Every structure is written in structure tokens, then in C-alpha cells.
Amino acid sequence: MEVVDFIGQYGAWSWIVAGLILFALELMVPGGFLLWLGISGIVTGVIVMVQPMDWPWQWLVFGVLGLVSISLWVRFNRNRHQNSDRPYLNRRAERFVGHEGVLEEPLMNGYGRLALGDTVWRISGPNLPIGTRVRIVGSEGAVLKVEPI
Structure with missing residues (x-):
């Protein structure tokens, strides 16, 4: 329950810091997912600054933003065709x-x-x-x- 107490005590800033930590983790463990979760954390922090809400709603907003952003990224990335300057590199x-x-x-x-x-x-x-x-x-x-x- 320490996470819940931390979010309750620092509110929006805890989400912004968590988003920045996820950005830093994305630099060490590339893959794209932590980037979108970091953006979701920062957006959740901004929303909580504008419209205060209880911590269960904050987690819900973060979860929905994370799922939506990752699914949009996967859909966009799957349909994108990358042209290569060496099309026969491993063939x-x-x-x-x-x-x-x-x-x-x-x-x-x-x-x-x-x-x-x-x-x-x-x-x-x-x-x-x-x-x-x-x-x-x-x-x-x-x-x-x-x-x-």
C-alpha cells in the first residue's frame, strides 16, 4: 500500500515522475512499450492536476491511456512498410x-x-x-x- 500512499500524498507529481522513470527505462530496455506507458503516466499526471480525482480513478485513467496508446502504436507500426537500402541483406x-x-x-x-x-x-x-x-x-x-x- 506504499504506492497508494505515495500517489495520495504527491498526487499528480507522482504520475509525472513515474512517466519520466518509464522514459528512462525505455532508453535502457528499448521496445516501445515503456515509452507509451511513460506518456500515459505524464498525461495522467496532467489530468490529475487539472481535475483532482481519487487514486482508483487515476489508475483507471492510466490503464486506459496505456492500453489505447500501445494498441494504436502497434496498429500503426504493423501497417508501416519500411523500405530498405539493402533489400537482400540477409537473403x-x-x-x-x-x-x-x-x-x-x-x-x-x-x-x-x-x-x-x-x-x-x-x-x-x-x-x-x-x-x-x-x-x-x-x-x-x-x-x-x-x-x-
Whole structure:
């Protein structure tokens, strides 16, 4: 009951301080939720300054503001599409779709190897002899799919 006594004694200032503490915690534990709870705490403090109310109503206002602000943030953030300057950053195999190469080893039993840049990739496709020019048409995991040109 110490929290209730603290809120009762300091009123609106306790909510503002709690909001600032939640802001500071957001800096240490990023994720976005503590930011919105901190804003809810500060807004609750301002509301209590303007319109005094008992502590159960203060908690209700804080809870409603917190739930509404977090749900709006999640909805906005979920629908936001972020364009990247490196769209293939963790999808290296997809980056090579459309590239061409020459087989240095034959493609036998549907599998072989192809050197692209500084990496030797496992490839799949029809059986082909050494020296055949191939085009990469897709990927399946770390295996590049090729077809003869």
C-alpha cells in the first residue's frame, strides 16, 4: 500500500515522475512499450492536476491511456512498410537471381557447384557439362536453381 500512499500524498507529481522513470527505462530496455506507458503516466499526471480525482480513478485513467496508446502504436507500426537500402541483406541467394555464370564442374544428378564472386554456391538444375553458360532463376534455401542459356 506504499504506492497508494505515495500517489495520495504527491498526487499528480507522482504520475509525472513515474512517466519520466518509464522514459528512462525505455532508453535502457528499448521496445516501445515503456515509452507509451511513460506518456500515459505524464498525461495522467496532467489530468490529475487539472481535475483532482481519487487514486482508483487515476489508475483507471492510466490503464486506459496505456492500453489505447500501445494498441494504436502497434496498429500503426504493423501497417508501416519500411523500405530498405539493402533489400537482400540477409537473403544472399536471392541477390544472385538473374546473374549468369559458366560451369567449372559438371552439373550431375541435378546438383553441382558454381563460383560467384568469392563464394562457391551449390546449384540445382538439369545435368549439364563443364563450360555451359547458366542463368540463376531462383533459390531454395542456400541452393541456387539454374537453367542453361
